[in-house]
Amino acid sequence: MRNTTEERATPLRINNPSRLLSVLLLLIALTAAYEVGFMAASLRGGQTAMVAGNACTYAIFTDGKYTYAQNCGTGAIDYGGPSNLGGATGNLPETVINLAIAHGGKIFIKAGTYTFTTTPIIVAGASPAAIGTTSVNDVELFGEGDSTILKGGTGLSGTFELIAVANARDWYIHDLQVDGNAEQQSNSVYCSGILLWNTDNSTIQNVVVHDNKNVGIDTEKSTSINILNNYVKDSYANGIEVTAGSNLLIQGNTVDGSSDVGISISGDNAISGGDPVTNVICTGNIIYHLNLGLSPYHSNAAVGIDIGDNGFATHVIASENQIHGPGQDGVEVNPGLGTDADITVSNNQVGNESLQGVYGTLTSELLITSNLVQNSGAEGILTTSSVTGLSVSNNSVNATSNIGIYIQTPNALVNDNNVQVAHRAILTTGLNTDIVGNVILGSYGISLDTGSNASQAIGNYVHATDQGITVSSSDDTVSNNRIYPAAIGAIVIAGGAVGTVVNGNDVRDITYPMRDSGTNTVITSNAGYNPLGRINAPFVSSSKTILDGGGSSFPVNATTMTVWESPKTISVLISSSFTTGHTFVLQIDGTQIVSANAPVAEERPYVFKLQPGQTFYCQYQAGMVTFAVSGE
Numbered sequence: 001m002r003n004t005t006e007e008r009a010t011p012l013r014i015n016n017p018s019r020l021l022s023v024l025l026l027l028i029a030l031t032a033a034y035e036v037g038f039m040a041a042s043l044r045g046g047q048t049a050m051v052a053g054n055a056c057t058y059a060i061f062t063d064g065k066y067t068y069a070q071n072c073g074t075g076a077i078d079y080g081g082p083s084n085l086g087g088a089t090g091n092l093p094e095t096v097i098n099l100a101i102a103h104g105g106k107i108f109i110k111a112g113t114y115t116f117t118t119t120p121i122i123v124a125g126a127s128p129a130a131i132g133t134t135s136v137n138d139v140e141l142f143g144e145g146d147s148t149i150l151k152g153g154t155g156l157s158g159t160f161e162l163i164a165v166a167n168a169r170d171w172y173i174h175d176l177q178v179d180g181n182a183e184q185q186s187n188s189v190y191c192s193g194i195l196l197w198n199t200d201n202s203t204i205q206n207v208v209v210h211d212n213k214n215v216g217i218d219t220e221k222s223t224s225i226n227i228l229n230n231y232v233k234d235s236y237a238n239g240i241e242v243t244a245g246s247n248l249l250i251q252g253n254t255v256d257g258s259s260d261v262g263i264s265i266s267g268d269n270a271i272s273g274g275d276p277v278t279n280v281i282c283t284g285n286i287i288y289h290l291n292l293g294l295s296p297y298h299s300n301a302a303v304g305i306d307i308g309d310n311g312f313a314t315h316v317i318a319s320e321n322q323i324h325g326p327g328q329d330g331v332e333v334n335p336g337l338g339t340d341a342d343i344t345v346s347n348n349q350v351g352n353e354s355l356q357g358v359y360g361t362l363t364s365e366l367l368i369t370s371n372l373v374q375n376s377g378a379e380g381i382l383t384t385s386s387v388t389g390l391s392v393s394n395n396s397v398n399a400t401s402n403i404g405i406y407i408q409t410p411n412a413l414v415n416d417n418n419v420q421v422a423h424r425a426i427l428t429t430g431l432n433t434d435i436v437g438n439v440i441l442g443s444y445g446i447s448l449d450t451g452s453n454a455s456q457a458i459g460n461y462v463h464a465t466d467q468g469i470t471v472s473s474s475d476d477t478v479s480n481n482r483i484y485p486a487a488i489g490a491i492v493i494a495g496g497a498v499g500t501v502v503n504g505n506d507v508r509d510i511t512y513p514m515r516d517s518g519t520n521t522v523i524t525s526n527a528g529y530n531p532l533g534r535i536n537a538p539f540v541s542s543s544k545t546i547l548d549g550g551g552s553s554f555p556v557n558a559t560t561m562t563v564w565e566s567p568k569t570i571s572v573l574i575s576s577s578f579t580t581g582h583t584f585v586l587q588i589d590g591t592q593i594v595s596a597n598a599p600v601a602e603e604r605p606y607v608f609k610l611q612p613g614q615t616f617y618c619q620y621q622a623g624m625v626t627f628a629v630s631g632e
Contacts, residue, residue, distance in 0.1 A: 057105030060097055062112040067093040069100040072108075093150075094118060106140045109176065111147035116162065117155065135168040143176040146208055151179040152191050159190040159214065164197070171202035180212030182236065190214040190296055193232075196222045203228065210234055213296055215241045216255070221268070221275065223247050233257050236294040239287070243311065244268040244275040250282040259295035262287035262304045262323070267311025267336070276312035283319045290327030302327040304350065307343055308335025308363070317344045325352030330373070333360040346370050356382045357397070360409075365389040376400040380421070383409045385430065392417065403427050404442065414438065425464075428452045435460065445469055445483070448476045450496065457481060467492050468507075471518065474498040482506045493518035502526060 056072040058079075069079035069086070079086035080096040088096045093114035100107050141163070150162055162178050165171050178193040185191060193209035196202055196219040203226040209216040216232035219225050222245040229252040232239045239255035241264040242248050248265075255262040263282055268274035282305060290302040303309075304323035307316050313335035323330045330350030335341050342365045349372045350357040357373030360366050360383040373380040373395065380397035381404070383390055390412040397404040397419045403426075404419035410431040417438045419425040425442035426435055429451040438460045440446065445462035446469045448455045456477040462468045468483035468490040474497065483490040483505060490507045493500050497518035505526045507513040514523070586593045 055106065056108045057103050058100035059108045059110060060093075060100060060114075061110040062093070062114060064112075066091050067096040067114065069096045072106075092116070092118060101136055101139060101141070104136055104138050106142070109141070109143040109148045109150075111144040113149040113151055115151045115153045117153040135166060137168050138170045139165075139168075140172040140174075141176070142172070142174045145175045145206070146177050148175070149177045149179055152181040152185065154181070154184045156185060156191065157188050159192075161192045161195040161218070162212075163193070164195045165199050165202070166195075166197040167199070168196075169200040169202065171196070171199060172205070173203070174205040174207060177208040177210075178212075179210060182211040182213045182234070185213055192216070192218050193235075194218065195220070196225060198222060200224055202226075205229055207231075208233075212236065213294075215239075216258075217241070219243070219245060219248070221245055225249070226251070228252055230254075231256070234292065235259075236292065236296055238262070238264045238309075240264070241309075242266070242277060242280065244277050246278045246280075248277070248280045250280070251284050253285045255285065255287045257289040257292050258302075259290075259292040260297065260299050260301045260303070261306045261309055262290055262327075263306070263321075264309040265305070265307045265313055265316055265318075266309040267313055274311060276314055277316075278314045280313070280316045281319075282317065282321065285321045286324075287321065288324035290325065302329075302354075303332050304330045304353070306332045306334065307345075308333060312336045313343070314340065315342045317346070318348065319344065319346045320348065322349045323351070323353075325354065325375075327353050328355045329353060329359045330357045330376075331359070331371075332356075333358075333363050333366060335363050341365055343367070344369070348372070349374075351375050353377060356380070357400070358382075360384070360387050360390070362386045363388075366391070368392045368395065370394045371396070373397045374399060377402075379403045379406045380419070381405045383407055383412070385409060387412075391415075397421065404440075407433055409433075425462075428455060431455070434458070440464070443467075448473055448478075452476065464490075470494060471497045471500050475500075477501045477503070478505065479503040480505065482508065484508055489513075489515040491515070493521050497521070 059070045059072055061068055061070070066082050067080045068077050070076065071078050077085055079099040080088045080091055082091070084091050086099055088099060094116045097109070152162055162180065163173065173194065180191045180193060191212050192214040193212045193216045194204055194207065199222045201224045204217055205226070205228040208231045210233035213236045215237050216235040216239045217227055217230060218241045220243045224247045225245065227240060227250045232253060232255045234257040236259050238261040239258040240250060240253060242250065243266050250263060263285060265277055265280050265282060267276040287304045290304060293300050304327055305318050305321060307313050307318060318331055330353045331345050331348060333343050333345065335343060341363045343363055344367045345358055346367070347370045351374040354377040356379050357376045358368055358371060358381045360368065366383070366387055366389065368381060369391070379402055380400040381392060381395065385408045387409040390409045392405060392407065392412065392414045393416050395417045397417065398421070400421050403424045404421040405414060405417060405426045407414060407428040407430050412430050412433045414426060414433065415436040415438065419438060420441040423442060424444040424447060425440040426438060427447040427449055428435065429449045431451065431453055433452055433455040435446055435455070435457045436459055440460060440462045442464060443466045445464040445467065446457050446460060448457060448471045450472045452473045454475045455473065457469055458477065458479050460481045462481060463484040465485065467488045469478050469481060470492040471478060472494040478491060478500065491502055491505065491514045493516040495517040499520045500518055502514070502521065502523045503525055507526065
């Protein structure tokens with residue numbers, strides 16, 4: 001028989017509020033302990049690992065109002081919460097985190113926003129000024145990727161970092177978001193994201209750092225540091241900065257927005273002889289949007305990578321980076337004068353800079369190789385006279401507004417580059433510059449300009465619309481180049497040039513193969529070839545030319561033509577303007593065929609048939625000789 005007595009649940013009555021609070025804390029602790037037992041931590045390469053109960057030292061979490069630090073070994077809440085456990089005065093997130101960090105080990109910060117309201121924020125060890133003081137070592141500080149946000153609150157002032165580690169070693173900071181909250185800060189705030197100061201053997205990896213009024217990621221006087229695969233956005237000064245220190249790796253980062261420098265690699269104040277930065281590899285980074293124009297130092301330099309940004313730098317490699325404007329210089333090398341700087345800029349892609357793609361000054365042993373430089377507002381590659389030990393090789397320079405490669409450096413080697421520009425391809429004012437084996441397309445090909453004495457242009461392929469190779473200095477050599485159409489002149493020896501040697505060049509399809517206004521020019525064994533059949537006024541030189549078989553007291557004119565693809569018939573027409581005492585010589589493969597003395601009674605042709613490989617040579621004094629070349 002059914003019992004009709006109504007059964008009712010007896011409500012839980014807790015008359016003591018402190019008991020209620022204890023129960024609530026217990027429930028929170030149990031929930032957190034369960035979550036900490038199997039927490040997902042995003043690791044390098046996109047893998048996921050489970051952080052089991054005692055695998056971390058402390059787990060930091062927030063309920064939206066309070067921050068808690070839970071001991072991963074015991075499950076107890078040691079710090080924070082509404083009771084300010086463990087001395088977490090005011091239950092500030094930064095206080096709770098710092099109390100946990102003091103134990104070392106793995107500090108896991110769960111997803112959530114942790115807003116910091118005091119400065120400095122997270123500090124392990126003493127302030128950077130107190131070198132040698134005791135600090136916390138062997139710390140792994142990590143979160144749940146972008147979902148763990150450490151944020152600068154409003155009302156902060158002064159210069160500080162959201163995460164600062166000083167006088168320490170063996171730190172691993174990864175999988176966090178660090179938000180400087182720049183737009184909500186006053187003009188007196190100079191907030192940086194992360195600083196490692198006087199710290200060794202540490203890594204910053206997979207961190208999103210953004211909206212800082214100073215530097216995104218900063219290391220100073222630190223050694224064996226890895227800065228890997230971070231995303232650094234909108235830093236008002238530099239995106240990533242390494243100052244002094246050694247054995248530094250900056251790899252796989254993206255710097256999206258800065259005002260001064262995307263990645264700065266510098267010693268500590270070279271002017272006062274401070275500590276250098278040395279043994280740095282900066283590779284595989286992507287840098288763009290360099291024009292924020294919000295520099296706290298009113299610089300707004302807008303440089304992609306700066307090697308030696310106000311301080312000595314030695315043994316630095318910048319390779320395989322992508323730098324996209326708008327900005328001023330793509331890669332700037334300025335490490336300070338000294339011996340054996342040993343800087344390599346290689347395999348980078350640089351584009352759309354308002355000034356230079358690669359700029360070098362005040363350095364030694366500089367190698368610029370295998371870079372792609374496009375659409376620079378000024379020069380693609382520019383090096384100044386203060387550089388020593390320069391090599392510029394195997395670069396591709398395209399569509400610069402001014403000069404493709406501009407070398408002011410003495411004793412430089414410029415070889416095997418591909419330069420395609422609208423204006424001047426390669427220009428040097430540096431003493432004893434070797435320009436060898438380059439492929440060039442431009443209005444003006446190669447310029448050995450004033451000051452480039454004892455320089456050489458050898459074995460280049462030049463396709464120029466105005467002038468192929470021009471010489472304005474002394475004792476230069478132009479040899480074994482192949483030069484295609486040039487409306488003004490394939491080889492132009494300017495009035496200030498002295499003692500230029502022009503030898504073994506192959507000039508094709510050019511109306512004016514050579515113009516010589518120099519002094520003591522030596523012209524030998526050059527070949528002129530016109531696939532359409534006509535060569536006019538070939539290799540016309542001045543009365544100051546020295547040429548075997550010719551006197552220096554009369555205008556001497558000479559040309560050499562080599563038959564290439566198929567047999568050719570060469571017709572030589574001698575003008576009646578030859579006068580008594582002038583000599584006219586024709587040779588084939590060095591054998592003299594005609595030796596005539598003027599006057600010539602009438603214009604008459606000499607006709608020769610040459611086979612492929614045979615060379616025709618003509619030397620004449622004064623007058624005019626016209627050559628016509630045709631097939632069989």
